[in-house]
Structures are given as C-alpha cells and as structure tokens.
Ligand SMILES: NC(=O)C1=CN([C@@H]2O[C@H](COP(=O)(O)OP(=O)(O)OC[C@H]3O[C@@H](n4cnc5c(N)ncnc54)[C@H](O)[C@@H]3O)[C@@H](O)[C@H]2O)C=CC1
C-alpha cells in the first residue's frame with residue numbers, strides 16, 4: 001500500500017519509517033526543509049533508539065521518501081496520516097490546532113479523487129468531525145474525502161517498539177458516513193494485527209477521548225504517587241517501598257508509580273490542560289477539576305526540589321555550585337519540552353546558584369532552550385567542585401553511578417536523587433548526605 005505522513009517529528013518520523021518497515025511505500029511530508037533533508041539522507045533529527053536503522057533500511061529499500069511538497073503527496077497516495085504538533089496555546093490551557101488546520105487547508109484542495117485522512121495527533125474531542133467537514137468542503141472530490149482518527153500511544157524512547165507492537169489499535173470513524181478507513185487500516189496494519197492486538201473501531205469522539213483519557217490517567221497515577229510522596233516526606237516513610245507494596249496488587253500495578261520530579265515532555269502536561277479547557281467549553285468542567293490538582297501536585301515537585309537544593313546547600317543557593325545530572329524530560333530521549341530537570345535548573349540559577357548541567361543526549365536542545373546555564377560534557381565534569389549533585393533524569397549511566405565515582409570530585413558529598421533511582425544506603429555509607437523525594 002501507499003500512504004503519506006504529514007508532520008515528521010517524534011511521532012510522524014517514527015510512523016513513516018515503521019509503515020515502510022511493514023512493507024508499504026511511504027512519503028513523509030514536513031514544512032521544515034532541514035528536517036526533510038536530514039530524514040531523506042537517513043539521519044533522524046532527534047534521538048530515538050533504533051529509529052535510525054529502520055529509517056535507513058527502508059530508504060535503501062526505496063520504500064521511504066520525504067518531501068515538503070503537498071502536491072507530490074496528494075499525487076502519491078490516497079491514504080494520508082496527520083501527525084503534526086498540537087502544542088498548548090500561549091497563555092491558555094487550550095490546544096493550538098493551527099498546524100492541524102494548516103494540513104487540511106493545504107491538502108484538501110488538492111484531493112480530486114477519493115481519499116482517507118487519518119489523524120494521529122492528540123486533539124480536543126470534536127476536532128476530527130470539524131476537520132471532516134472542512135476537508136469535504138475544500139476538496140474537489142467533496143464527500144469522497146473521509147477523515148478518521150487513529151490515536152497514537154507510543155512513548156518516546158520506545159517509539160519503534162510501541163509502533164510495531166502496540167497494546168491496542170483504536171480507530172474512530174464518522175458513523176454518519178460510509179467510509180473505507182477501517183478496511184484501509186486493517187490492510188495497512190495487517191502485519192501488526194496478526195499478533196492478536198485488539199483493534200477497536202468506534203466513533204470519532206470516543207477515539208479522540210480514549211487518547212486524552214489515557215494520558216490523563218497516566219498523569220493522575222504519577223501525581224497520585226507524588227502526593228503520597230509528600231506525606232512520606234512528612235513522616236519519614238519511604239515512597240519507593242510504598243509503591244512496591246501497592247504495585248503487587250494487580251489492580252494497581254507498579255508501573256507509573258515512580259515518585260520523583262514528576263511528569264514533563266511534549267504531551268502529558270499539555271494534554272491534561274487541553275482536556276480541562278475542552279471540558280470547560282463543553283460545560284463538563286466540574287468533571288475534570290481533579291486534573292487541576294494533578295497538574296499542581298506535579299508542578300509542586302519542581303519547587304520542592306529547589307527548596308531541597310537550598311536546604312542541602314546550607315539554606316541558600318546563592319553562590320552554590322550545583323551539578324544537575326539530566327536535562328531530557330525522561331531517559332532515552334533528547335526531548336526537553338517542559339523538562340522538569342531543566343525547569344529546576346533554571347529556577348536554581350534564578351536563586352543565584354552556579355548550575356552545571358550534563359545529559360547524555362539532550363545538551364544541544366537544552367542549550368537552545370536555556371542558553372544561560374553551564375553545560376558539561378560528562379557527569380564528572382558537571383560535578384566538579386559541586387556543593388550538591390541533583391540527579392533529575394534517571395538515565396542508566398546516572399543510576400549506575402557509585403559514590404567512589406564522585407567522592408573526590410565534589411566540594412561537598414551531597415546527593416539529591418530527584419528520581420529515587422539510587423540506593424540511599426550506598427551513598428550514606430560512603431559519607432554522603434543523601435536525600436530522595438519522599439524517601440525520608
Ligand atoms: N511525541 C510523542 O511521543 C507523541 C506525540 N503524540 C502527538 O502527536 C502530535 C505530534 O507530536 P510530536 O511528533 O511530538 O511533535 P513534533 O513537534 O516533534 O513534530 C511535529 C512536526 O510537524 C511539522 N509540521 C507542522 N506544521 C506542519 C504542516 N502544516 N505540514 C507538515 N508538517 C508540519 C513540524 O515541522 C514538526 O516536524 C502531537 O499531537 C502529540 O501530542 C502522540 C503520541 C506520542
């Protein structure tokens with residue numbers, strides 16, 4: 001089969017490469033010529049484990065190409081995926097849909113034969129129906145253009161794995177109109193679905209809500225354990241052992257109960273806010289009030305970390321040398337969008353600390369976002385003469401750090417473990433002051 005993918009960022013580049021991996025002919029479309037040039041040459045313009053190999057294998061096979069040309073895309077296929085960004089609007093909670101609208105407004109007028117547009121982006125409920133009306137009005141093919149919604153659930157750092165082995169496939173279709181989105185996607189995903197992966201077909205609104213509800217639940221689970229973490233801090237209890245004990249209950253499960261600096265990234269924070277905004281527009285805002293608390297618990301973790309850093313530096317950050325290990329919003333990613341680690345680093349600098357940041361993959365993106373911070377090329381360099389070391393993103397190389405790696409590097413043996421990924425006893429035995437978030 002042939003398909004296009006509009007938007008070749010973290011989601012779209014992965015989707016395009018993986019659809020080619022399934023044996024299809026794919027054309028990725030982006031308005032960023034730099035990104036298109038890099039992808040066309042087999043270079044992934046961001047860090048995503050394993051994606052480079054899939055990209056290059058399928059470019060070499062002649063199945064995968066990238067372009068900035070919408071007319072080329074309209075000619076190339078009749079199945080078009082939409083994977084552009086839906087960031088939070090400046091100064092509002094609502095999602096910014098201008099990129100989504102731009103794809104439809106530019107592509108639809110070129111559609112002079114039947115076509116299926118399948119949304120992957122995370123959008124407020126009701127968007128898909130609106131885009132369908134918009135596309136049918138603009139397309140020469142009129143009602144022969146169908147808009148469906150197939151939300152994406154991939155996690156950064158596991159994007160290829162999650163795309164090729166999803167937990168489930170969800171497809172929303174316009175129940176008012178006969179269409180071929182379901183048959184097209186069943187054919188496109190056939191090699192995936194063979195692994196008895198559930199394929200749920202529903203209406204457009206339900207599919208849109210499944211996605212935002214999934215992210216809202218995940219954010220809620222994280223803020224739940226971080227709320228409990230605040231109680232643990234007040235009682236000297238250990239939230240990591242508490243989470244282990246909760247996780248043995250199959251109804252709760254241990255995953256996403258890691259207390260620490262909380263959630264960031266280009267999705268969870270914006271998606272819960274957009275969900276609240278949309279619910280408000282629909283008159284259902286009471287229903288999602290709890291998400292306000294989810295958001296504020298999450299943001300409180302960051303200010304708590306800054307307080308803790310000041311505490312361990314003798315009560316003030318003024319003039320303190322602070323090493324920050326981790327800048328990406330999570331390990332195995334270079335994504336610094338709403339990174340809790342960088343947010344904390346920036347706040348500490350504002351409090352007068354001299355901050356030195358190291359991250360295995362996210363330094364370039366960090367420099368662009370926070371140019372005034374100091375950046376190191378290794379953990380040891382970042383910790384040189386440090387009054388405190390803050391572990392804020394749990395990269396494996398940081399979780400594997402031993403006290404002897406840093407004993408003679410720092411000015412004061414103080415470790416603040418923002419992701420509770422170190423063994424407190426190891427560090428305390430080596431004479432370090434060790435503080436976790438919610439670990440006594
Ligand atoms: N990043 C992730 O792990 C996941 C993201 N999503 C959702 O997917 C969507 C995209 O997210 P990301 O890939 O992270 O965003 P991104 O910002 O990395 O990529 C978006 C891409 O779209 C391009 N673009 C913008 N306007 C365009 C247009 N008119 N035509 C063609 N290309 C255009 C941009 O140049 C950029 O390369 C969002 O709605 C997000 O919530 C869903 C699941 C996972």
Ligand SMILES: O=C(O)[C@H]1O[C@H](OP(=O)(O)OP(=O)(O)OC[C@H]2O[C@@H](n3ccc(=O)[nH]c3=O)[C@H](O)[C@@H]2O)[C@H](O)[C@@H](O)[C@@H]1O
Nearest residue numbers: 152153154155156222256257258262263264265267329330
């Ligand atoms: O819509 C999206 O973009 C995606 O958002 C999340 O994926 P992602 O943001 O890539 O990363 P997660 O692994 O979910 O982590 C999100 C944040 O939560 C934090 N987190 C995660 C787990 C945990 O136990 N505690 C915790 O603080 C991480 O550090 C990170 O900052 C969802 O997990 C994906 O299913 C979804 O497709």
